[in-house]
Amino acid sequence: MNMLVPKKLLMTPWFPSDLDSWWNDDLITSNNDNGLSISEDEKGVYVKAAVPGIDPKDIDITYNKGILTIKGEMIEKEEKKKIIRQSRQSFYYQLTVPGDIDDKAEPEAKCKNGMMTVTFAKSPKVQPKKITIKAE
Numbered sequence: 001m002n003m004l005v006p007k008k009l010l011m012t013p014w015f016p017s018d019l020d021s022w023w024n025d026d027l028i029t030s031n032n033d034n035g036l037s038i039s040e041d042e043k044g045v046y047v048k049a050a051v052p053g054i055d056p057k058d059i060d061i062t063y064n065k066g067i068l069t070i071k072g073e074m075i076e077k078e079e080k081k082k083i084i085r086q087s088r089q090s091f092y093y094q095l096t097v098p099g100d101i102d103d104k105a106e107p108e109a110k111c112k113n114g115m116m117t118v119t120f121a122k123s124p125k126v127q128p129k130k131i132t133i134k135a136e
Contacts, residue, residue, distance in 0.1 A: 035049060035050030035091070035093075036048070036049050036050070036093050036095070038095070038097075038098065040098065040099050040122075042122070043121065043122060044119050044120055044121050044122055045097055045098060045099045045101065045119075045120040045122065046117060046118070046119055046120075047068060047070075047095070047097065047117070047118045047120075048115055048116070048117050049070050049091070049093050049115070049116045049118075050091075050114060050115060050116075051070075051072055051091060051111065051114055051115070051116045052089075052114035053074060053089055053114065054072045054073075054074050054089065054091070054114075055074070056111040056116075058072050058073060058074060059071070059072035059111070059116065060072065061109050061116075061118060063097070063107055063118075063120075066096055066097055066101070067094065067095070067096055067097070068093075068094070068095055068096075068097050068118060069092075069093070069094045070091070070092075070093040070094075070116060070118070071090075071091065071092045071093070072090065072091055073088070073089070073090040073091075074088070074089045074090070075087075075088050076088075076089075097120055099120075099122055100122055100123050101120045101121070101122065101123065102120075102121045102122060102123035102124070103123070104123075105120075105121035107119060107120050107121075
């Protein structure tokens with residue numbers, strides 16, 4: 001793995017001498033590891049995002065200029081004898097949707113079993129127009 005590292009950083013005592021063992025593939029997360037996947041077929045592009053435990057009404061989805069943003073948050077409070085517990089779960093996904101998306105078709109979002117699926121229709125393929133030649 002080739003990597004540019006500032007010389008000043010290399011001289012610090014805590015910096016690892018063997019970068020390959022320190023910076024391995026296990027430390028790099030891919031889209032599948034963080035709860036987001038993108039797929040496509042002839043008809044559309046499909047974005048799936050993990051949203052476990054979040055009510056669909058607490059999820060905000062926007063699509064603007066080719067960028068899809070999905071965000072949501074759940075705050076849960078529990079009170080027992082002056083002990084208060086508060087848990088918070090949130091997520092934020094932002095990505096550029098690949099492919100030739102049909103801007104006239106409205107994207108569709110569905111949520112089932114903690115998985116949000118946003119479907120974008122692909123634009124119909126542009127067929128070349130035949131131009132007739134008129135003889136003069």
